[in-house]
Amino acid sequence: MEGNLMLKKFDLAKIKTFLLGSRTSYGMVFTVVLYLLLLAIGFVYLYPLLFMFVTSMKSPTDLLNPMVQWVPTGVYLGNYEKAFRVLAYPTTLVSSILVSVLPSLITAAVCSLVGYGLARYRFTGKNIVFALILATFIIPAQNTVIPQMLTYKDLGLLGNIFALLLPAMFGQGYRSAIFILIFYQTFQSLPKVLEEAARLDGASDLKIFFQIALPAALPAFIISIIFSTVWYWNETYLTVIFLEGGIQTLPMQLAKFTQAYQNLYPPGMVNIFDRLNEAVKLAGTFLNILPLLVMYFVLQKWFVESVERSGVTGE
Amino acid sequence: MxxxxxxxxxxxxxxxxxxxxxxxxxxxxxxxxxxxxxxxxxxxxxxxxxxxxxxxxxxxxxxxxxxxYARALVTDPNFVQLLIEYAIETLVSVPIVIIFSMIIAMLLNLKFKFKGFFRTIFFLPVVITSGPVIQELTAQGATSVPGVTNTAAITEFLAQMPGYLRNPVEYLLTSFILILWFSGVQILIYLSSLQKIDKSVYEAASIDGASAWESFWKITLPSLSTTTIINAAYTIITLSHFSENKVIKYIYGQTYAVQGGIGYSSAMSFLYFFLLLLLLAVTFLVLSPRRERRR
Structure with a gap:
């Protein structure tokens, strides 16, 4: 009798543990709620992208048909063909890559120098330098951009990639402050022992930096370069002011998509199916982020683990 | 010697x-x-x-x-209005970004399968957010809460509201996903500081009979206070520097306008910068730990 009761109690406890969890596991109810919640938020998060992708695959007839919401009636790539031509894709793609990769390589190189100097040497006024670095992150671009633009105009550098490379060479590239902090944190977390040993062996400071500190900071380099590349790619305020008329990047071309489309397909000259519609625009938008998506999925580990690896949050 | x-x-x-x-x-x-x-x-x-x-x-x-400066603040019919809108939109967005990224970070801090997959999703917008892309998506209505903005009830509800309330609510409805899209970096920053909290503190608290709810308010939240300030500042700065920001667009437009010019747009830039600093200062005051405020 008593044993039976014990058994029942035990079963109940087991079921309860299964559903509600214990100290070691979350339990069924919680797990299901967790996944549902994450999936729902994930869907809302990706909604603009899904909307963009589905719409960009719709043919003009699908667009007009109210029955077609999420599944186009067929695979239609006409929008992409048009967007490809309007964006002048091969040319703008190459200049977008150049305009984002070159400054970011320079930024990473210069920021590693600055970050090392801040992490390894106790010099007078270091705190002031730190405060000023943070200030450069806060100052809006429009408070400094006009005199720069006028200077570049005098030097004949407008529309030239050097307009972006010059500031980067002096640690004033786009969001350089963040990369300086990343390198600062990285070098601070590296043990000093090796460098001190090398110094006792008579190695110069520069040699120590290049041969011991830099190789150890490889993750910081990768993180800085990919983030800088992405941010330079997406930056349009400075690129429009400095490069307009010389270099066309993908986002710049997307910004004047309507105008470029009408140059290729004059509104009065083409039939109704070739007029500019939202499907073509969204195809253009998708082509715009496609290289970034590819880069993201290839390097996703570096992106999402970056904050932990670089210790940017600091203590 | x-x-x-x-x-x-x-x-x-x-x-x-x-x-x-x-x-x-x-x-x-x-x-x-x-x-x-x-x-x-x-x-x-x-x-x-x-x-x-x-x-x-x-x-x-x-x-x-x-x-x-006088012209921007007194004569110009648009500028002050835009500044007010910018300040309200920022003050609406920052708490949403902070709370949202904190919740997502805490969810991602749990142990479950496919964690990497969800982390990848939540960080994706950071990689693709650029002015023209956002502009296209907003123009096609892809950034509003799915199926909400066009409902008759919502439109009616908005029409009943006084103007000063309607603008932020409308902004919230039409740009809700956009606001969430600005949370990617903040989620990662929260996640890394959550991982630094010593697990044994939670164990000790639960042995002493603290519920999960109590642990959150007494352990998790206080440990995240510095991170919250960093995240709030980061959010304000990225929102303020975003090239689709209306104030920035207005200042840019005025630079080349006949009646505007470089002098006028420079004055507006400094007023905008000043407001940005003011917003940052307010955030620091609100978020800095209470103990310090009372001192």
Whole structure:
């Protein structure tokens, strides 16, 4: 009798543990709620992208048909063909890559120098330098951009990639402050022992930096370069002011998509199916982020683990 | 007495040496800061005190003292309105971003399968967010809460509201996903500081009978306070620097407008910068730990 009761109690406890969890596991109810919640938020998060992708695959007839919401009636790539031509894709793609990769390589190189100097040497006024670095992150671009633009105009550098490379060479590239902090944190977390040993062996400071500190900071380099590349790619305020008329990047071309489309397909000259519609625009938008998506999925580990690896949050 | 000095300093003192090499490494940045930040900043400020005309040979300055500032704040019918909208939108967005990224970070901090997949999703917008892309998506209505904005009930509800309430609510509805899209970096920052909290503190609390709810308020939240300030500041700065920001677009437009000009837009830039600093200061005051505030 008593044993039976014990058994029942035990079963109940087991079921309860299964559903509600214990100290070691979350339990069924919680797990299901967790996944549902994450999936729902994930869907809302990706909604603009899904909307963009589905719409960009719709043919003009699908667009007009109210029955077609999420599944186009067929695979239609006409929008992409048009967007490809309007964006002048091969040319703008190459200049977008150049305009984002070159400054970011320079930024990473210069920021590693600055970050090392801040992490390894106790010099007078270091705190002031730190405060000023943070200030450069806060100052809006429009408070400094006009005199720069006028200077570049005098030097004949407008529309030239050097307009972006010059500031980067002096640690004033786009969001350089963040990369300086990343390198600062990285070098601070590296043990000093090796460098001190090398110094006792008579190695110069520069040699120590290049041969011991830099190789150890490889993750910081990768993180800085990919983030800088992405941010330079997406930056349009400075690129429009400095490069307009010389270099066309993908986002710049997307910004004047309507105008470029009408140059290729004059509104009065083409039939109704070739007029500019939202499907073509969204195809253009998708082509715009496609290289970034590819880069993201290839390097996703570096992106999402970056904050932990670089210790940017600091203590 | 020379043998007392360690050989590696080669005759110069430790202090001088640290200064020499320290500045050696930071040298490039200091030059750059002077040339690409301080000088243009001062020049922009000088422009803001002048009527600037661009001529074939260069630029002409006509001193007008504070007239550009007065015009922006008093005469211009748009600028102050845009500044107010910007401030309200920022103050609406920041708590949403903070709370949302904190919740997502806490969910992602749990142990479950496919964690990497969800982390990848939540970070994706950081990679693809650029002005023109957002502009296209907003124009096609892809950034509003799915199926909400076009509902008759919502439109009716909005129409009933007083104007000062309607704008933020409308902004919230039409740009909700956009606001969430600005949370990617903040989620990761929260996640990394959540992982730094010592697990044994939670264990000790639960042995003492604390519920999960109590642990959150008494352990998790206080441990995240510094991170919250960093995240709030980051959110404000990225929102304020975003090229689709209406104030930035207005200032940019005025730079090349006939009746605007460089002087006027420079004055507006400084007013905008000042408001940005003010918002940052308010955030710091609100979020800094209570103990310090009472002191």
């Amino acid at each position: 020379t043998e007392r000095k360690p050989f590696r300093f080669r005759g110069i003192g430790l202090r001088t040496r640290e200064n020499l090499y320290g500045y050696g490494f930071v040298f490039l940045w200091i030059i750059g800061f002077a040339v690409f930040t301080v000088v243009p900043l001062v020049q922009t400020f000088l422009f803001s005190l002048n009527q600037v005309t661009v001529t074939a040979t260069g630029i002409d300055l006509l001193p007008v003292q504070w007239a550009n």
